Amino acid sequence: MGEMVQDQRPSWEVVAKEHATKQLNNIPAEWRLPQDQLDRLSGAGTADEGRLIQLQAAKQSGLLSERELDITENHTAQDLLPKLAARELTSVEVTTAFCKRAALAQQLTSCLTEIFFNEAIESAKEADQYLEKNGEVRGPLHGLPISMKDSFVVKGHYASVGYVEYLRQPIPEGESALVKLLQDAGAILYCKTNIPQTMMTADSENNIFGRTLNPHNTKLNAGGSTGGEGALLAFRGSPLGVGTDIAGSIRIPSVCCGIYGFKPTADRVPFGGQNSCPFPRNYLPGIVPAAGPMANTLADLRLFMDIVHGQNRWKYDGTVIDIPWRSLDQKAQGNGSGKLVIGIAPEDEEFQLHPPVKRTIDEAAKKLEAAGHTIVRLPADPSRSMALGGRLAFSFYGLEGHPTNEEMEAEFGESLVKSLAVGVHPFAQIPPPLSPEWSEAKKVAEWHRLRGGYCDGWRRAWLEHGLDVVLAPGAISTAVKHDAFGVPVYTAAWNVTDYPACIIPYGSSSKALDPNPMKGHAAFDADYDPDLLDGAPCAVQVITPTFKDEECLHAASIIDAVLNGA
Numbered sequence: 001m002g003e004m005v006q007d008q009r010p011s012w013e014v015v016a017k018e019h020a021t022k023q024l025n026n027i028p029a030e031w032r033l034p035q036d037q038l039d040r041l042s043g044a045g046t047a048d049e050g051r052l053i054q055l056q057a058a059k060q061s062g063l064l065s066e067r068e069l070d071i072t073e074n075h076t077a078q079d080l081l082p083k084l085a086a087r088e089l090t091s092v093e094v095t096t097a098f099c100k101r102a103a104l105a106q107q108l109t110s111c112l113t114e115i116f117f118n119e120a121i122e123s124a125k126e127a128d129q130y131l132e133k134n135g136e137v138r139g140p141l142h143g144l145p146i147s148m149k150d151s152f153v154v155k156g157h158y159a160s161v162g163y164v165e166y167l168r169q170p171i172p173e174g175e176s177a178l179v180k181l182l183q184d185a186g187a188i189l190y191c192k193t194n195i196p197q198t199m200m201t202a203d204s205e206n207n208i209f210g211r212t213l214n215p216h217n218t219k220l221n222a223g224g225s226t227g228g229e230g231a232l233l234a235f236r237g238s239p240l241g242v243g244t245d246i247a248g249s250i251r252i253p254s255v256c257c258g259i260y261g262f263k264p265t266a267d268r269v270p271f272g273g274q275n276s277c278p279f280p281r282n283y284l285p286g287i288v289p290a291a292g293p294m295a296n297t298l299a300d301l302r303l304f305m306d307i308v309h310g311q312n313r314w315k316y317d318g319t320v321i322d323i324p325w326r327s328l329d330q331k332a333q334g335n336g337s338g339k340l341v342i343g344i345a346p347e348d349e350e351f352q353l354h355p356p357v358k359r360t361i362d363e364a365a366k367k368l369e370a371a372g373h374t375i376v377r378l379p380a381d382p383s384r385s386m387a388l389g390g391r392l393a394f395s396f397y398g399l400e401g402h403p404t405n406e407e408m409e410a411e412f413g414e415s416l417v418k419s420l421a422v423g424v425h426p427f428a429q430i431p432p433p434l435s436p437e438w439s440e441a442k443k444v445a446e447w448h449r450l451r452g453g454y455c456d457g458w459r460r461a462w463l464e465h466g467l468d469v470v471l472a473p474g475a476i477s478t479a480v481k482h483d484a485f486g487v488p489v490y491t492a493a494w495n496v497t498d499y500p501a502c503i504i505p506y507g508s509s510s511k512a513l514d515p516n517p518m519k520g521h522a523a524f525d526a527d528y529d530p531d532l533l534d535g536a537p538c539a540v541q542v543i544t545p546t547f548k549d550e551e552c553l554h555a556a557s558i559i560d561a562v563l564n565g566a
Contacts, residue, residue, distance in 0.1 A: 003374050012164040012414040016208045019158075019167050023209070026115040031063060031103040038107055038426030042218065050218030051535070052108055052235065057215075060365055061102055068097035077144060077240040077300045085144040087131065091143030092122035095327070098145045102191050102237035109222070111214040111231040113192045114157040120145065122188030127186065139186035146187045147238040149226045150195050151274045152176045159275040162197040162206030164414045166278050177317035178242065178291055178308075185311055193241065196419065197412075199276070199467045200397070202252050202485035203419040204228055211417075211482065214256055216537060220479035223253030224446035229294050230257035240300055244274070246289035247393055248475075248491025250413040251541065252502035256479035258537030259294055261493070261503045262301045264549045266290040269308055270317035273546050279411055284444055286396045287495050296564070298560045299503065302553050323547075328554045333435060341374045342554055345472035348386040351489050354477045355514035355526040360507050360538040361473055364563055368471075373563045376465045384457030389493025392451055395434050396496075399443055419483040469555045470543040478509050478536035480526035500540045500549040502556040506563045509536040 010018075024032070032043075041057040059069055062143065071094055075083075083089045098116040106112040127143040137143075153159045153176045160166035173182075183189065197206040204227025205211035212227045214220040215235045222231040226243030230253025243250040245263040254261030266288035272424040293304035309325035333470050344365050347353050353361070369375045409416055434443045462466070473490050494501045511530035518528035544552040544560055 006063070009168065010051075012207065016062065016164050016414075017166050018083075019208055020210075023113070026117065027103045027106065027333050028117070031100055033061065033104070033107060037061070042108060052215040052218065054216075054535070055109060058104055058236065060100055061104055064097065064100050067093070068100060072101045072236045072239075073509075074537055075239070076297045077295065078297070078303050079367050080138060080144055080239055081141070085131075085137050091127040091188060092121060094143065095120050095124040095190060096144045098238060101235065102232060105232050105237035107237040109218065109231045109235065110210045111222070111228040111235070111237070112565070113194050113209050113214050114154070114227065115159070115191050116154070116157060117365055118191055120188050122480075127188065137186060139184060140184060140310065141466070142186035142241065144187055146182060146240050146242065146373045147191050147193055147229060147232055148189065148242045149229055149244055150192045150374040150538045151199065151244060151276065152179050152192065152194065152242065153273055154179055154189055157192070159192070159436070160208055161199055161275050161277075162195050162208065163166050163412060164207055165412065166275065169207070169278070173407070174273060177270035181270055181275075181308065181311050181313065181316045182242075185307060191232075193226070193232055195226065196224045197417045198420065199225040199249065200247070201225070202227075202248075202256075202488060203254075203417070203483050205417045205419060207417065208416050209454055214335040214479050216258060216479070216535065219481065219532065220536060221256060221482050221485055223256035223485075225249040226294065227256070230254060230259060230261075231298060233257065233259045233294055236296070239295075240304060241294040242291060243294050244289050244291050245491075245495070246287060247495055248488040250292050250294060251474050251486070251491045251501060251503045252488055253475035253506070254294060255539045256537070258504075258505045258508075258539070259296055260505065261294045261300055262292045262300050262305070262553065263290050263501045264292045264305065265321075265500050265547050266498055267319060267321045268323075268549060269305075270313050270320045272317040272319055284396075284399055286399075286444070287393060288498065292388070298502070298553070298557050301502065302557070303554065305549065326550045328550050338558075339372050339374065340368075340468045340558060341466050342368060342375060342559075343376045343378045343461065343470045345386070345470050346378055346380045348489065349380070350387040350489070351476050352391070353473055354518060355516060356478060356528075356533070356536075356538055357473050357476060357507035359514060361471070361540065364471065364506060364540050364559075368559065368562055376467065378461060378465065378470070381457060384454060384461060386489040386493050388454060389496050390487055390489030390517055392447070392454055392496045393489075394487070396447055399440065399447065401432075402515035405534040419485075422483060437474060451496055456501070458497055458499075459545070467560075468544075469552070471559070472541045472543060474503050474541040476537045477526060477528065478538055479480070480534055481529075481532065484520075484526035486520070486526065494543055498546050500546070501542050503539050503550055504540045504542060504556055504563065505537050506562050507538045509533045509538060
């Protein structure tokens with residue numbers, strides 16, 4: 001017998017390190033700060049260590065000019081577009097400003113994956129020249145820099161989605177449908193953002209790009225799986241970002257990082273052509289992931305949805321549901337009164353809320369009621385509980401089996417990051433309602449039957465109480481210590497129903513207002529530590545039925561105005 005041929009490829013550690021070095025070198029040398037300066041900016045050794053936003057790290061760095069600070073801190077996407085069209089700002093200066101700030105965000109929080117600042121600035125030059133020559137913009141997103149989750153494929157750049165195996169394969173020459181659409185609309189793509197290994201935990205860490213830190217407090221997680229995007233936007237390193245969501249991957253980082261995020265009904269935003277797992281999978285019909293916007297204002301979420309829906313989406317993605325975006329007037333909800341009937345989702349007995357989250361929901365309800373909106377405290381109902389929604393969601397994700405850590409490591413060809421290794425992976429979370437002895441076909445059929453009943457439970461709730469929206473937590477907690485987020489039932493339940501859902505930041509955790517510690521009550525749920533979590537952003541989640549995306553964002557804007565004076 002011949003000798004066994006050994007794998008002569010470089011180890012995964014070597015491949016990952018080489019790519020991380022290339023990533024660093026894609027940041028211009030003059031934008032890279034020495035470690036001692038980065039330590040000072042992060043408040044190392046002080047009581048405020050890691051509170052980058054509070055410490056005004058971007059301003060203190062000296063990397064950005066006063067004009068660049070103004071562009072990145074005081075202008076939304078909605079502000080920038082007319083200024084770009086009127087040539088009050090050039091795309092080159094706007095793009096350069098956000099590239100610089102993203103470079104600093106990367107050095108302080110590890111929020112980026114692929115960096116292509118030089119290409120972006122060249123594209124911005126072309127956009128400025130086009131406007132100068134033709135007297136008109138290239139499209140509705142003319143000259144605006146936009147960041148995207150790593151899973152979106154941009155021609156000439158890897159979409160490794162946290163797997164070293166993808167770095168052994170050729171660099172993609174194609175593009176995701178939404179990438180092409182945004183570029184045709186005039187957007188400037190300049191970087192992609194970090195995600196967790198498998199894209200199925202709430203800690204955005206992988207063996208290539210490391211762990212993304214929360215700029216509000218680097219001791220806390222930034223959420224996942226679109227955590228890099230959340231951190232970048234919170235640091236104001238992007239005016240508008242794009243993520244994806246199959247269990248909360250847009251909404252969890254929005255909660256953790258204090259930004260706005262929207263999960264639309266699946267397939268309203270083109271999703272085609274993205275990377276996921278590099279290993280063979282049997283993709284089963286059931287929960288469908290959705291792509292959607294993340295931003296620092298709710299108006300920018302609406303801007304994204306409006307523009308994307310006006311771009312003949314079917315031309316880019318044959319699976320998109322090509323219905324137009326409807327414009328709603330101020331009295332579109334609430335029986336024509338402009339006032340909403342808001343159902344408050346009950347706290348789930350199995351997944352009890354941390355004190356600041358419970359306070360946030362209660363305060364929001366009181367404030368909305370004082371503004372004239374009708375508040376309905378929905379009764380607990382096992383047929384539509386968040387726990388059941390979570391069980392259905394994670395049963396679907398695990399329909400193909402529950403691999404052990406050893407099996408996953410063998411398949412991936414690399415070690416697991418901590419959030420997977422300790423068991424926060426969804427395959428290890430909630431006991432499924434499906435018997436492991438059943439055939440796959442029977443499991444799928446039973447899952448769809450149970451899902452139908454769950455959706456009907458929420459349909460009945462809407463009708464019985466005459467609801468416009470449901471207001472719910474985005475999670476049991478705020479951002480928490482790393483690798484401890486737990487099971488995201490308060491987001492995953494709405495993926496089961498395919499209801500659009502919007503996160504609105506509102507208030508923050510306070511050790512003065514929420515002083516009592518709380519032990520985690522379910523496997524891998526973080527403890528509530530008043531001192532550690534003091535100042536962490538809080539949020540509410542606004543939900544409407546399937547395809548009422550316009551109503552969701554319209555109601556969210558009304559609610560945001562009451563809560564945040566927007």
